[in-house]
Amino acid sequence: MYKSWWKIASILLLIYTVVGGFLMKVPALPALQETIRNLYFHVCMWFAMMILFTVSVVNSIKYLRTFNLKYDIYARHYAAVGIVMGALGYATGAIWMTYTWADPNNPAFQSFSALAREPKLIGAAIALLIYFAYMVLRDSISDMDKRARISSVYNIFAYAMLFPSIWILPRVMDSLHPGREGNPALNTSDIDSSMRIVFYPAVIGWTLLGVWITTLKIRLHLLKEKQLLS
């Protein structure tokens, strides 16, 4: 049981998220109605993605400070699971969008270009493209130390450029997306307090799940590389 309390916490929080998220009362707003329950899944995916990317960058910095290859493997897997979370964020967002933004008289394919011009979507696309590029860059170098060093440098550089842009974009573009004033999802007036008691635990639960998946991937990778690292 040692050190596994957070895995148990993750499962309990996610059970609470699913049960509470589907059964508890939510404010009925025009256009949103019951779709607001998607907030407990959709927004949490983006939170988890950003947190995992941040952990990845911290590991890259640690790698450059110590040149211990372990941290490079950490950084790679945190970025990979962050990408998965981002893809899930897009998927949940697409489902939500179908019920709220999309024009029912217009086929989805035709309204796509109008809907995709959305600062939050663009910001997320930039983040995912950066990490895809990070993976491509990593795989293009065969030497292990060189790969670790160059990809760490790119990871830090790209992350440092990504964050200002995520703050800038929503402020210079028009948006249908909620929470465009101020920083997304951190604004306390954006959601009702009855939803916050599910939302914050949900964020923690999904993030812990992401970390859990990553630790499993890291353990597998470390076992594979055992001869090389020791």
Add this chain to the structure above:
Amino acid sequence: MQRSRICIFAVKQIFISSASHIFTLFKKDLLLEVRQQYSFYGILLYIGATIFVLYMAIDEPEAKVWNGLFWVIQLFICINAVAKSFLQESKGRMLYFYSIASPGDFVLAKLLFNTVLMLAMSLLSLFLFSLFLGNPMQKIWQFTGLVLLGGWSLSLVFTFLAAIAAKAQQNAAIMAVLGFPIIIPQLLLLMRLSNAAFAPLLTIPVSTVLLLVALDAMVILLAVILFPYLWKD
């Protein structure tokens, strides 16, 4: 009192010697460019040919299209102009620079040289664009300033990415993959600002210009901090 004066003197000496290193490395790049003129003319030809193809494809586009095309062409010019800055250095020569200059000075010299190169290319492509594709600019001087600022921003980001690509022993294609997502926000800001330069009634927001300058300063800082890790083998 004495000690602090010595301290200030030492800092000043370091600053002066580093500035002279940067200047020497910058002069070396300039000299190389003058001696091996084929690459310089190659970029000039690239600009001319691209804009000529655009001229064949469309005549007199409206301001919005003009603006979009202009910045996309700037992006490609920048990749072509900047890509060779690190790729041209052979392994042996890099080792030589490693032994005589500090990484910070080296990258600053490269940034400075590529900035100058890109500023010249930006002005040239602006001239050719307005010659071939018409001139929708309402505020010519402001727009020229924006073009210079944009050329500077592009050259800084892509110089650093060229260093990464050169270390990964890759061609310019990977620079595009690495750089496009990073440069999107800056390009978006530049296009917004240029739209204001095309409309007679809109004023150019100073805060956005300052934001771009701040991003450029951040890129320089990151390059100086991160380049030493790229350099050593």
